[in-house]
Amino acid sequence: MAIAVRSKVKKRRGVGRIGYAPSPLMVYGLPWASIMLASLTPMLPIITSAPLVPPLALMMLIAWRQLRPGLLPVWAGLPLGFWDDLFSGQPLGSGILLFSLTMIALEAVERQLPWRGFLQEWLFASLIVVVYLVLGAVFANPGDFGALTILGPQILLSLLPFPFVNRIVGILDRLRLVRLSRIR
Amino acid sequence: MASSVKRSLGFSRREQYTNFAAWVVAVLGAVIGITLLVLSWTRSDRFEDARGAASDVTRPVAVAGAGGRSTSQSMFEEIGAYFRAGSKNRRLEKDLATARVRLAELQAVETENRRLKELLNLFEDEREPIVSARLIGSTSTSTRRFATMSAGTNQGVARGMPVRSERGLIGRVLETGRNTSRVLLVTDRQSTVPVRRAEDGLTAFAEGESDGTVRIRLVDLTINPLKPGDIFVTSGSGGFYLPNIPVAVVTELLSDGAVAQVLSNPAATEFVTVDPVFDPDAASEIE
Numbered sequence A: 001m002a003i004a005v006r007s008k009v010k011k012r013r014g015v016g017r018i019g020y021a022p023s024p025l026m027v028y029g030l031p032w033a034s035i036m037l038a039s040l041t042p043m044l045p046i047i048t049s050a051p052l053v054p055p056l057a058l059m060m061l062i063a064w065r066q067l068r069p070g071l072l073p074v075w076a077g078l079p080l081g082f083w084d085d086l087f088s089g090q091p092l093g094s095g096i097l098l099f100s101l102t103m104i105a106l107e108a109v110e111r112q113l114p115w116r117g118f119l120q121e122w123l124f125a126s127l128i129v130v131v132y133l134v135l136g137a138v139f140a141n142p143g144d145f146g147a148l149t150i151l152g153p154q155i156l157l158s159l160l161p162f163p164f165v166n167r168i169v170g171i172l173d174r175l176r177l178v179r180l181s182r183i184r
Numbered sequence B: 001m002a003s004s005v006k007r008s009l010g011f012s013r014r015e016q017y018t019n020f021a022a023w024v025v026a027v028l029g030a031v032i033g034i035t036l037l038v039l040s041w042t043r044s045d046r047f048e049d050a051r052g053a054a055s056d057v058t059r060p061v062a063v064a065g066a067g068g069r070s071t072s073q074s075m076f077e078e079i080g081a082y083f084r085a086g087s088k089n090r091r092l093e094k095d096l097a098t099a100r101v102r103l104a105e106l107q108a109v110e111t112e113n114r115r116l117k118e119l120l121n122l123f124e125d126e127r128e129p130i131v132s133a134r135l136i137g138s139t140s141t142s143t144r145r146f147a148t149m150s151a152g153t154n155q156g157v158a159r160g161m162p163v164r165s166e167r168g169l170i171g172r173v174l175e176t177g178r179n180t181s182r183v184l185l186v187t188d189r190q191s192t193v194p195v196r197r198a199e200d201g202l203t204a205f206a207e208g209e210s211d212g213t214v215r216i217r218l219v220d221l222t223i224n225p226l227k228p229g230d231i232f233v234t235s236g237s238g239g240f241y242l243p244n245i246p247v248a249v250v251t252e253l254l255s256d257g258a259v260a261q262v263l264s265n266p267a268a269t270e271f272v273t274v275d276p277v278f279d280p281d282a283a284s285e286i287e
Helices: A002-014 A024-038 A056-067 A074-088 A094-112 A118-140 A145-150 A152-159 A162-176 B013-042 B048-057 B059-083 B085-120 B280-286
Strands: A020-022 A179-182 B131-138 B146-149 B162-165 B168-176 B181-185 B192-197 B203-208 B213-218 B231-234 B246-254 B257-262 B271-274
Touching: A020 A024, A024 A056, A024 A074, A024 A162, A056 A074, A056 A094, A056 A118, A056 A162, A074 A094, A074 B013, A074 B048, A094 A118, A094 B013, A118 A145, A118 A152, A118 A162, A145 A152, B048 B059, B048 B168, B048 B181, B059 B131, B146 B168, B192 B246, B213 B246
Parallel strands: B168 B246
Antiparallel strands: A020 A179, B131 B146, B131 B271, B146 B181, B162 B168, B162 B271, B168 B181, B192 B203, B192 B231, B203 B213, B213 B257, B231 B246, B246 B257
16 A cells, blocks of 8 residues: 555656746746647648638637636737737737637636536537637628538537547646746 | 636735736727727738748748648558559550550640641740749638748749649739748639630639639629539639639539539649749739
């Protein structure tokens, strides 16, 4: 028994090192960095003839906001949306508006429903992603609602991997709190 | 999970002000978003510099990744080719025999063509392509169909230049950075290419559908003369595209035109060539 406990302690040594504290850069920077990295999906060597790839940056933003409320400020949608617009192909301003509204909506949910389960989080995330994709298509092709007809596969591909994105954010969150810098 | 956000902020003035300021900036963000969006709608190239700079910065990573794209896609094809080697060989030999006959016919036609052109005093429009580049990414999350290309103003690329692969037309340059540029693919909903049927010169427009196909709209609305398998090439009108670049092949008929599959699928294309604008004077009139 004692051996088992000791091995567990050994495994966690990196996380619980005495005399070390998490580095502030990682604690506050990693959420921003991971979302900005997710915005770079158009730079991936995937060239699709129809919109298919899920809006990963938005999904990461939602997952971070749901897992660690208060870590990203309410105004985080402004800079992150701007960054996303530079690469996404949407007209500039579309991401800024939709990311900002997402943060405000999630804050409102937080106030109205303080107790939530994972399925509810998934439901809210799904609603936001669908609204994001539909409004994004309208903003990108003003006055041309035909663009909405091709969104089906992408919506499906965006709703299903939400638990996976959530897991990745969970792993990143543990990485974020690894004790790296020595306390002086 | 219970909320970890405090419901009331307590008596700290500093905390109250910080919270209030955060909300002000959040709402301001939405307002800024709407403003920029309206500005983008009024002129689509308004924020070209910012986007160009951003894709220039990320270019090295994207180019490194693009090398893997063609190898990973061809790996599966090579494995599949082993299973079909025998039947493929037989078919190829048959094809070769017919191709030899066709080649002889074509040579005859070519000599005749040259002779006729000399009679008419036509000159051959042989232009050197400006640069050959790589497609390094596409807007795979947006309904707009743009691709990023690994050449920009430093390589002589300018707005409006047609981009094509050896199989056919890909699109035209929409925005340029220093070493990257954004290409409007022919499948984008806001792309219209003047085309004509290869066999008889029936004129039409190829409009993108954003789902990998284009819609052929006929200029003269009479009885639909199209049939599946018709090949459309650029007509050269409008001034952007050189004539006779293959664009699409008709797959499905509609009442006022047809749905056509694009011949050079950007997803399967790695290297593209950029041509000069066919007729800059005519093109600038349209812009």
